[in-house]
Amino acid sequence: MLNIILFGPPGAGKGTQSAYLVEHYGLVHLSTGDIFRANIKGGTELGQLAQSYMNQGQLVPDDVTIRMLESEVAKHQEAKGFIFDGFPRTTAQAEALDVFLNGRETPVSCMLALDVAEEELKTRLLARAETSGRPDDANPAVIQKRIDVYNAETAPVASHYAAQGKFTGVDGIGTIEEITERLQAAIPHH
C-alpha cells in the first residue's frame, strides 16, 4: 500500500497534484474538503454542520472529521493506497489516522508538503474564486482566517511526520508538471 499525505496551506495546489498522482499510482483520492462540499450539496446533516465552519474559514470539529474519514477509507477495501488531501489538519487528526492505519497494517508511507508563500496563496485563492464557486475563496477575510488556522493548527502536523522520518517538503512554485516531477521524486519506492 502507498498512503500519501499531500500537505500544504490552502491554495498550495494539493487538489491539482492529486489528480496526477491518482492516475499514475492508481490511488484513491480522499479530499475531506471535497467530501464536505458534496455533503453540503446533498443537504445531509454532516453537510449542514460542516457548512457553518467552512464558510468562516474554521476547521470542522475533529471528532466529526475523523469519523467521516475513517468511514471513507473503509469503503475502499480493494484500494492500492490513498492520497489524503486536506487531512490530517490537526495533530489530533494525525494521531487518529496513525492509530487507524497502523491497526489495518497499512501505515502512512510519506507526507509530501507543498511549500508556497502566503502572498501567492492569497492571489491563487482569489483567482480560483472566479471559477470554483466557493464562498470561502471569494472573501479575503475568510482566506486570511484559513491561512491563520493553517499556521496555528495545521503546520505543526509536519513535525509529527518529520519525527517519524516521513516528511518531505517540495517547492510548490513552478509549472504543474515541474511540481509533479518534484513530488514523484519524493515518493518512496514501494
Ligand code: ADP
Ligand atoms: P483548502 O485547502 O483550499 O482550504 P479544502 O477543500 O481542503 O480547501 O477545505 C475547505 C474547508 O473544509 C476548510 O477550510 C475546513 O473548513 C474544512 N475542512 C477540510 N478538511 C478538514 C479537516 N481535515 N479538518 C477540519 N476541517 C476541514
